[in-house]
Amino acid sequence: MTVIDIPGSKSVTARALFLAAAADGTTTLVRPLASDDTEGFAEGLTALGYEVERTPHTWRVQGRPAGPAAATADVHCRDGATTARFLPTLAAAGHGDFRFDASAQMRRRPLGPLTGALRALGVDLRHEEAEGHHPLRIAAAGIKGGDLTLDAGQSSQYLTALLMLGPLTAEGLRITVTDLVSEPYVEITLAMMRAFGAGPTRDGRVFTVPPTGYRATTYAVEPDASTSSYFFAAAALTGREVTVPGLGTGALQGDLAFADVLRRMGADVDIAADRTTVRGTGRLRGLTVNMRDISDTMPTLAAIAPFADGPVRIEDVANTRVKECDRLDACAENLRRLGITVHTGPDWIEIHPGTPRPAEIATHGDHRIVMSFAVTGLRTPGAPGITFDDPGCVRKTFPAFHEVFAAFRDDAR
Numbered sequence: 001m002t003v004i005d006i007p008g009s010k011s012v013t014a015r016a017l018f019l020a021a022a023a024d025g026t027t028t029l030v031r032p033l034a035s036d037d038t039e040g041f042a043e044g045l046t047a048l049g050y051e052v053e054r055t056p057h058t059w060r061v062q063g064r065p066a067g068p069a070a071a072t073a074d075v076h077c078r079d080g081a082t083t084a085r086f087l088p089t090l091a092a093a094g095h096g097d098f099r100f101d102a103s104a105q106m107r108r109r110p111l112g113p114l115t116g117a118l119r120a121l122g123v124d125l126r127h128e129e130a131e132g133h134h135p136l137r138i139a140a141a142g143i144k145g146g147d148l149t150l151d152a153g154q155s156s157q158y159l160t161a162l163l164m165l166g167p168l169t170a171e172g173l174r175i176t177v178t179d180l181v182s183e184p185y186v187e188i189t190l191a192m193m194r195a196f197g198a199g200p201t202r203d204g205r206v207f208t209v210p211p212t213g214y215r216a217t218t219y220a221v222e223p224d225a226s227t228s229s230y231f232f233a234a235a236a237l238t239g240r241e242v243t244v245p246g247l248g249t250g251a252l253q254g255d256l257a258f259a260d261v262l263r264r265m266g267a268d269v270d271i272a273a274d275r276t277t278v279r280g281t282g283r284l285r286g287l288t289v290n291m292r293d294i295s296d297t298m299p300t301l302a303a304i305a306p307f308a309d310g311p312v313r314i315e316d317v318a319n320t321r322v323k324e325c326d327r328l329d330a331c332a333e334n335l336r337r338l339g340i341t342v343h344t345g346p347d348w349i350e351i352h353p354g355t356p357r358p359a360e361i362a363t364h365g366d367h368r369i370v371m372s373f374a375v376t377g378l379r380t381p382g383a384p385g386i387t388f389d390d391p392g393c394v395r396k397t398f399p400a401f402h403e404v405f406a407a408f409r410d411d412a413r
């Protein structure tokens, strides 16, 4: 049995930073994720005038219920969509003139429905270049609140940002959602808002957020479920047993349901109160699976799909086309480089069984493409196996991925 110590959840860390910054008092985050996305978020807060103190296992944030201390700030959000969507929303609730920009990759990703909603709430917000994309300028003067209608069919992060904004408005928010992807991420948001003293409620597609503000707390960040998927997939693929402590039935993250997909394919899966174990059985069945709720694990499944005993068809994942890259196209391109037969449509991919041949993977600067195809490499015969044009892009969520994965791989020998 191999026990893997998985770093903290990116999604939980990003939310905790927002909520801590907005809270009354000092919040302590225990085992937050230290990676490019979350360090970028913390540095964005610092640029806005918040006090964030980082030590290796603990981050402390001095909350400012009134909003950023800085009257003006120029914030770079790097590649992180949580940073690029949550931070401008936090700043909009305060007072000052703020500019936000992001990497070329993140500039390409949309945020129009979110900035449209902020404008509908009266925020003076201007896109400097392409409408609906970074960079943007906000002249913040506080937000009264009210009713909103939101299309979150492209990204749940628009809804998460607005939900977290609700307690900071004068009168609260009522948000009616017309469409929603990645729904389990919204449940993370609601649970964490409650942990910081807010009282959001949900009735189907209508979310009501009273203007309570937030209370500082001590918050322990659970391990990242999406990151765990690479090790669970590796176990299923190689017949080994992997246990991730700290991630069990009480976990907030929907991506733990990737373990259930592996169970359907033939792996033994045991989700206990405080840990999850996946054991490969030598059997990997083909299947059709809807991944709308857990699409960050689509590349993980695509990367092990050639080893299944029948086609693997992944459906309802159109939003993976607006992630770090177009992930449906990137998975298809790389599987073809490995000699595997693949078909794709607007929101689906179908992968046929085959034996991958060595190839260089085109990463498109996407951490998940690297970590997923590293798993394929465990069973790709012949030198030099699987290589990557940009292995370092794992820094976005798991800077030590290659060391940890190599130790796991070599442990089997």
Ligand SMILES: O=C(O)C1=C[C@@H](OP(=O)(O)O)[C@@H](O)[C@H](O)C1
Pocket: 010, 011, 012, 014, 082, 154, 155, 156, 157, 160, 181, 182, 185, 295, 296, 319
């Ligand atoms: O709210 C979050 O923390 C996230 C929501 C999901 O995005 P979408 O809602 O854009 O699918 C997920 O893919 C992303 O990695 C993190």
Ligand SMILES: C=C(OP(=O)(O)O)C(=O)O
Pocket: 079, 080, 081, 082, 296, 323, 324, 368, 397
């Ligand atoms: C899509 C992702 O990240 P984000 O949207 O937070 O940049 C991801 O981590 O797979």
